[in-house]
Amino acid sequence: MSLSAAKSQPGSARMDKIKVSARNIVKRFGATIAAADISLDIRDGEFLTLLGESGCGKTTLMRIIAGLEAVDSGAILIDGRDVTALSPRERNLGMVFQQYSLFPHMSVAENIAYGLRVKHKGEAEISKTVDEMLELVRLPDLRERRPAQLSGGQQQRIALARALATRPSLLMLDEPLGALDLKLRRQLQAELKRIHRESGTTFLFVTHDQDEALFLSDRVAVMRAGQIEQLDDPTRIYCNPANRFVADFVGDVTLLDCEYDAMRGGIALEGGGFAPMTLDVDRRCITLVVRPENVRLAPAGGGEGLACKVEDVAYQAGTTLCTVRLPSGAVLKSRGLGAPSPDFVLGGEALAHLDDCRVAFIREGPA
Amino acid sequence: MSRATEGKRNWAVWALLGPGLAFIALLLIVPVIDMTLISFRSESFGQILPGFTLANYTSLVRDGTYVQIFLQTFLAAALVTVLCILLGFPVASLIADAPAKWRGLLYFLVAAPLLVNTVVRTYGWLLILGRKGLVNETLAWAGLIEQPLALSGNYVGLIIGGTQVFLPFMILSIASSLVAIDRRLIESSAILGAGPVRTFINVTLPLAMPGVIAGSVLVFSLMLGAFVTPLILGGTAVKYLSVAIFTDALVLFNLPRATALAMVLLLVALLLYALQKRLLRRFEYYA
Numbered sequence: 001m002s003l004s005a006a007k008s009q010p011g012s013a014r015m016d017k018i019k020v021s022a023r024n025i026v027k028r029f030g031a032t033i034a035a036a037d038i039s040l041d042i043r044d045g046e047f048l049t050l051l052g053e054s055g056c057g058k059t060t061l062m063r064i065i066a067g068l069e070a071v072d073s074g075a076i077l078i079d080g081r082d083v084t085a086l087s088p089r090e091r092n093l094g095m096v097f098q099q100y101s102l103f104p105h106m107s108v109a110e111n112i113a114y115g116l117r118v119k120h121k122g123e124a125e126i127s128k129t130v131d132e133m134l135e136l137v138r139l140p141d142l143r144e145r146r147p148a149q150l151s152g153g154q155q156q157r158i159a160l161a162r163a164l165a166t167r168p169s170l171l172m173l174d175e176p177l178g179a180l181d182l183k184l185r186r187q188l189q190a191e192l193k194r195i196h197r198e199s200g201t202t203f204l205f206v207t208h209d210q211d212e213a214l215f216l217s218d219r220v221a222v223m224r225a226g227q228i229e230q231l232d233d234p235t236r237i238y239c240n241p242a243n244r245f246v247a248d249f250v251g252d253v254t255l256l257d258c259e260y261d262a263m264r265g266g267i268a269l270e271g272g273g274f275a276p277m278t279l280d281v282d283r284r285c286i287t288l289v290v291r292p293e294n295v296r297l298a299p300a301g302g303g304e305g306l307a308c309k310v311e312d313v314a315y316q317a318g319t320t321l322c323t324v325r326l327p328s329g330a331v332l333k334s335r336g337l338g339a340p341s342p343d344f345v346l347g348g349e350a351l352a353h354l355d356d357c358r359v360a361f362i363r364e365g366p367a
Numbered sequence: 368m369s370r371a372t373e374g375k376r377n378w379a380v381w382a383l384l385g386p387g388l389a390f391i392a393l394l395l396i397v398p399v400i401d402m403t404l405i406s407f408r409s410e411s412f413g414q415i416l417p418g419f420t421l422a423n424y425t426s427l428v429r430d431g432t433y434v435q436i437f438l439q440t441f442l443a444a445a446l447v448t449v450l451c452i453l454l455g456f457p458v459a460s461l462i463a464d465a466p467a468k469w470r471g472l473l474y475f476l477v478a479a480p481l482l483v484n485t486v487v488r489t490y491g492w493l494l495i496l497g498r499k500g501l502v503n504e505t506l507a508w509a510g511l512i513e514q515p516l517a518l519s520g521n522y523v524g525l526i527i528g529g530t531q532v533f534l535p536f537m538i539l540s541i542a543s544s545l546v547a548i549d550r551r552l553i554e555s556s557a558i559l560g561a562g563p564v565r566t567f568i569n570v571t572l573p574l575a576m577p578g579v580i581a582g583s584v585l586v587f588s589l590m591l592g593a594f595v596t597p598l599i600l601g602g603t604a605v606k607y608l609s610v611a612i613f614t615d616a617l618v619l620f621n622l623p624r625a626t627a628l629a630m631v632l633l634l635v636a637l638l639l640y641a642l643q644k645r646l647l648r649r650f651e652y653y654a
């Protein structure tokens with residue numbers, strides 16, 4: 001594998017190609033619908049993440065693409081070829097499971113070599129690839145170890161090496177970092193990003209950790225109950241959620257139901273309060289997606305803004321998170337840089353300003 | 368925990384273990400020591416004579432019939448073990464692959480024959496394998512044979528009977544190993560491009576080895592010590608170790624020689640146990 005493969009930028013020639021395509025996938029387990037007519041195109045070289053709550057069908061979709069699970073209807077295409085009827089071994093994919101996926105009776109080197117041996121590669125090539133893979137995951141000294149002698153993080157990196165050794169069309173990772181502690185997770189996330197870049201392989205990643213999804217991915221598919229709610233790049237998922245569910249699922253958020261008043265140039269909140277802002281919207285009833293970084297607090301009595309009451313002030317390593325309550329009962333959070341300002345005391349009054357150029361809205365009435 | 372309470376707890380543990388340990392000492396250790404001593408004595412017309420001798424053991428090696436008995440017995444145990452592996456593995460795989468809710472029933476079906484007395488089961492085989500048994504009658508009726516086949520009262524009957532009697536142990540042992548194999552390992556192998564045969568040889572079999580070894584040691588030692596099956600299905604044609612011990616002890620009243628034979632059997636069982644521990648350690652991947 002050429003480790004120097006150029007990072008494929010969105011919009012590059014490579015990324016315009018579709019690597020794997022899932023078309024109208026339907027899968028039921030008895031009464032549960034694990035995939036309700038899912039269509040998904042994975043671009044060549046991209047890092048696509050399936051994000052969703054437990055039980056929403058992420059693993060099932062992945063297993064269907066891998067050929068480990070049959071579909072009720074729909075088709076899977078790899079490089080434009082219909083592989084729906086093919087067995088897993090004929091699809092040339094890679095997969096890393098959450099845990100336990102290394103062969104316990106084989107050494108690290110044998111594990112990595114397994115897929116190559118199966119494909120009857122020559123010993124010299126196998127040995128070279130094993131070295132390359134160990135180099136790629138930065139564990140060159142563990143060749144002869146048994147999986148039981150590795151830490152969790154090391155095992156997952158070897159699993160990654162084993163899956164990449166056969167140069168799969170698509171590498172699928174099903175919550176590969178789920179069993180690791182936070183520090184190791186962060187470290188391996190960075191590693192994953194680098195390995196994706198250096199190997200040039202297309203990644204399909206599964207997680208229910210939204211930070212992980214936003215940090216790692218070129219695109220994120222937010223799933224709910226066997227359906228994809230939104231498929232977009234991380235910034236758009238965060239800043240322009242397609243609906244209430246996505247907005248609520250990703251990040252710290254307050255959803256404010258309000259009416260946009262084009263005449264006065266602002267929004268009227270339910271339960272009183274008016275905030276001036278200009279939105280490009282063609283309807284009255286909208287829902288504002290307000291994140292902590294979109295809310296600025298000002299001392300009370302200083303002109304315009306939404307009157308509110310300070311409920312909590314928390315200093316969090318470099319930023320301060322203030323929680324305020326509007327007269328309507330809605331809770332807003334405001335994040336500001338630096339230490340807490342003496343203007344805002346618990347139980348005191350304040351004025352909240354919504355940063356109108358960054359507040360997103362959903363063309364959807366109250367839930 | 369303080370030292371005092373720990374001491375108290377220790378005391379309680381010993382008090383609870385006491386009766387059991389006493390039982391084992393009385394019913395196992397004492398008789399074994401007694402047997403060991405008797406095996407070094409000589410006898411005359413059923414009476415144990417004073418003084419010690421190695422004659423009981425040396426005669427086992429010198430006397431051709433005993434050498435033959437040992438060979439026949441070990442060969443039978445080995446054959447039965449191999450047959451149990453070959454017949455048991457597919458059944459064990461079936462159990463392991465079955466949905467969890469069916470597994471209990473399948474385990475029960477496999478173990479059910481163990482609820483029937485061995486004598487009864489072995490007689491059942493006699494009815495099937497005898498000169499006028501089911502097999503011979505059927506084959507004769509179909510015109511495939513003219514003379515009845517000798518399927519019982521010989522080595523063939525012994526092997527068939529032994530295999531059937533001890534098969535459940537092998538199946539249960541292998542199945543417990545197979546059930547423990549993570550399904551994702553099999554799936555990983557498939558995704559990496561391996562076909563079913565390759566996956567079986569490279570992944571399933573190595574990981575099932577602990578079960579195969581444990582089952583083999585169990586079946587082998589059970590077959591070595593088997594008595595009813597060789598007696599009924601082997602008949603007089605097969606000289607079997609346990610039958611010889613029985614004859615020596617209770618027909619010929621030669622207790623010293625019977626115990627010497629029994630000691631050899633005991634020794635083999637202990638050796639097998641040690642071997643099993645060694646072999647199993649090699650297959651302990653998760654340590």
Ligand SMILES: Nc1ncnc2c1ncn2[C@@H]1O[C@H](COP(=O)(O)OP(=O)(O)OP(=O)(O)O)[C@@H](O)[C@H]1O
Pocket residue numbers: 029030032033034052053054055056057058059060061208
């Ligand atoms: N083999 C199966 N038999 C029956 N139901 C299943 C099976 N596999 C999955 N399901 C059901 O299908 C739904 C989707 O499961 P899936 O494993 O794909 O979820 P997931 O998004 O991966 O969840 P998690 O984040 O917990 O791993 C769930 O309701 C689950 O109970």
Ligand SMILES: [Mg+2]
Pocket residue numbers: 058059060174
């Ligand atoms: Mg899952």
